[in-house]
Amino acid sequence: MQYQLKGSVAVLAMALCGSALAAQTGGFATTDGGNISGAQSFTASTYTEINTIIANAFLDPSTGKKVSGGAYPVIITYTGNEDSLINQIIKDHTVDSSGNCPKAHWNDTYREVQIKEFTKGITIQGANGSSANFGITMIKSANIIVKNMKIGALGGANNDADMLRIDNSSNIWVDHNELFAVNNECNGSPDGDLTFESVIDIKKDAQNITVSYNVIRDSKKVGLMGHTQSGGTTDYQRTVTYHHNIYRNVNGRLPLQRGGVAHMYNNLYDQITGSGINVRASGKAIVERNWFENSKNPLTCRFDTNGCGTWHLIANNTTSSASNATYGITWDDPGSGGINADTWTSTLAAKPSLSYTYEPVTAQCVKDKLASYAGVGKNGAQLTASVCGSSGSSSSSSSSSSSSSSSSSSSSSSSSSSSSSSSSSSSGAPTLSGTGNYPSGFSKCSDEGSTCSVTKGTGWVAFGRKGSWVAKYVGVGNSIACTVAAFGSNPAGNPNKCSYQN
Numbered sequence: 001m002q003y004q005l006k007g008s009v010a011v012l013a014m015a016l017c018g019s020a021l022a023a024q025t026g027g028f029a030t031t032d033g034g035n036i037s038g039a040q041s042f043t044a045s046t047y048t049e050i051n052t053i054i055a056n057a058f059l060d061p062s063t064g065k066k067v068s069g070g071a072y073p074v075i076i077t078y079t080g081n082e083d084s085l086i087n088q089i090i091k092d093h094t095v096d097s098s099g100n101c102p103k104a105h106w107n108d109t110y111r112e113v114q115i116k117e118f119t120k121g122i123t124i125q126g127a128n129g130s131s132a133n134f135g136i137t138m139i140k141s142a143n144i145i146v147k148n149m150k151i152g153a154l155g156g157a158n159n160d161a162d163m164l165r166i167d168n169s170s171n172i173w174v175d176h177n178e179l180f181a182v183n184n185e186c187n188g189s190p191d192g193d194l195t196f197e198s199v200i201d202i203k204k205d206a207q208n209i210t211v212s213y214n215v216i217r218d219s220k221k222v223g224l225m226g227h228t229q230s231g232g233t234t235d236y237q238r239t240v241t242y243h244h245n246i247y248r249n250v251n252g253r254l255p256l257q258r259g260g261v262a263h264m265y266n267n268l269y270d271q272i273t274g275s276g277i278n279v280r281a282s283g284k285a286i287v288e289r290n291w292f293e294n295s296k297n298p299l300t301c302r303f304d305t306n307g308c309g310t311w312h313l314i315a316n317n318t319t320s321s322a323s324n325a326t327y328g329i330t331w332d333d334p335g336s337g338g339i340n341a342d343t344w345t346s347t348l349a350a351k352p353s354l355s356y357t358y359e360p361v362t363a364q365c366v367k368d369k370l371a372s373y374a375g376v377g378k379n380g381a382q383l384t385a386s387v388c389g390s391s392g393s394s395s396s397s398s399s400s401s402s403s404s405s406s407s408s409s410s411s412s413s414s415s416s417s418s419s420s421s422s423s424s425s426s427s428g429a430p431t432l433s434g435t436g437n438y439p440s441g442f443s444k445c446s447d448e449g450s451t452c453s454v455t456k457g458t459g460w461v462a463f464g465r466k467g468s469w470v471a472k473y474v475g476v477g478n479s480i481a482c483t484v485a486a487f488g489s490n491p492a493g494n495p496n497k498c499s500y501q502n
């Protein structure tokens with residue numbers, strides 16, 4: 001399913017009857033990024049090379065003329081390693097006992113990949129072992145996937161150097177990345193707040209965003225969901241899903257939500273040092289089956305409390321005020337008009353309606369298993385109840401139902417069940433071994449150039465031949481084109497073939 005922009009800013013509404021190849025992101029986004037018909041694949045080792053590839057993708061290959069929205073979809077695999085730059089900035093921005101840092105980088109030039117007014121479809125994916133000391137901004141664009149990127153410790157905070165920024169853009173999927181800096185503030189930073197900028201800011205008219213399976217750690221400002229408010233209201237009503245993310249040793253903005261609807265499910269919140277989910281400007285937050293521990297003010301409304309938002313709690317590990325001591329949760333004064341969720345009781349009675357199906361696991365399974373699935377190098381693996389054992393088997397499927405009979409977090413099965421099998425996800429990427437046309441334990445699905453329809457098995461599809469394969473989770477009942485564009489890589493099977501795992 002693809003999105004286009006009307007004019008320069010507004011986005012089209014989601015078409016719920018989209019292509020069978022539309023990605024199941026577990027959230028509001030439904031994009032395949034650049035992994036669609038007509039895509040061209042590239043490899044880049046620097047951010048300037050990525051910018052060049054994007055600039056060229058606006059040009060019609062036959063005429064050389066610029067095409068509005070982009071001439072063709074692109075898949076960009078980033079192979080560079082900038083660990084030395086990351087490690088130097090971490091060293092230079094780590095405070096000593098007096099709060100001073102060895103060398104300031106907040107006035108550095110922002111090293112930025114910019115995707116602006118591109119709607120044709122882009123996937124930027126990091127090769128395993130790669131690392132980046134640059135940010136990616138998405139402005140007035142649509143149909144973008146950023147995955148498997150390790151991005152660390154950007155200089156240039158005084159030049160708005162976010163790791164990821166989504167402005168006036170739609171249908172974006174940020175998946176399986178590792179994003180980190182240093183969770184401290186150096187003496188003398190601009191405004192006392194710009195040692196680093198945000199990990200991921202989602203601002204202005206950003207719609208249909210999914211942020212999933214990321215490890216976000218060691219950062220002061222995680223991110224905004226909306227950049228402004230006045231008199232208890234904000235500029236746009238954004239729609240964002242945050243699921244299966246690990247937040248560890250972070251100070252605040254998880255997110256700072258101004259208006260809109262945010263769905264946070266199956267996240268792990270550990271060592272929040274300031275404040276966590278901050279719901280303001282009449283925002284509505286669904287906080288479902290998360291694990292909170294060793295944290296300060298994990299769910300609150302504070303700092304600008306005119307028109308505090310509300311939250312609907314479902315089956316988190318924290319169920320009452322007694323949970324605070326059990327899980328190391330502490331609270332301080334949220335200020336005049338502010339609210340803390342210190343009794344873990346919903347302030348929003350009805351669950352807002354959602355446009356997608358999803359299958360959450362229990363909060364206990366998140367605690368026990370999520371670390372094996374989130375972050376880079378996991379080949380897109382997803383956590384499901386089938387791998388949770390007794391800690392996750394009680395979790396029910398959830399759907400777009402707008403109501404819930406429970407207004408407290410103690411309900412363990414308040415979401416309605418879904419009859420759709422297309423939202424099933426993987427329990428971990430399979431091992432691909434063998435020397436024949438198909439990996440061991442796989443059966444033929446289609447030849448290259450045809451369509452592979454997955455009617456049974458685990459939902460995993462392999463692409464390639466004779467010991468050289470890549471795999472992608474498709475899900476039983478779904479289909480995928482047996483093409484390099486759909487799988488995002490050419491394993492050079494000569495010819496490639498598709499097969500499904502039995």
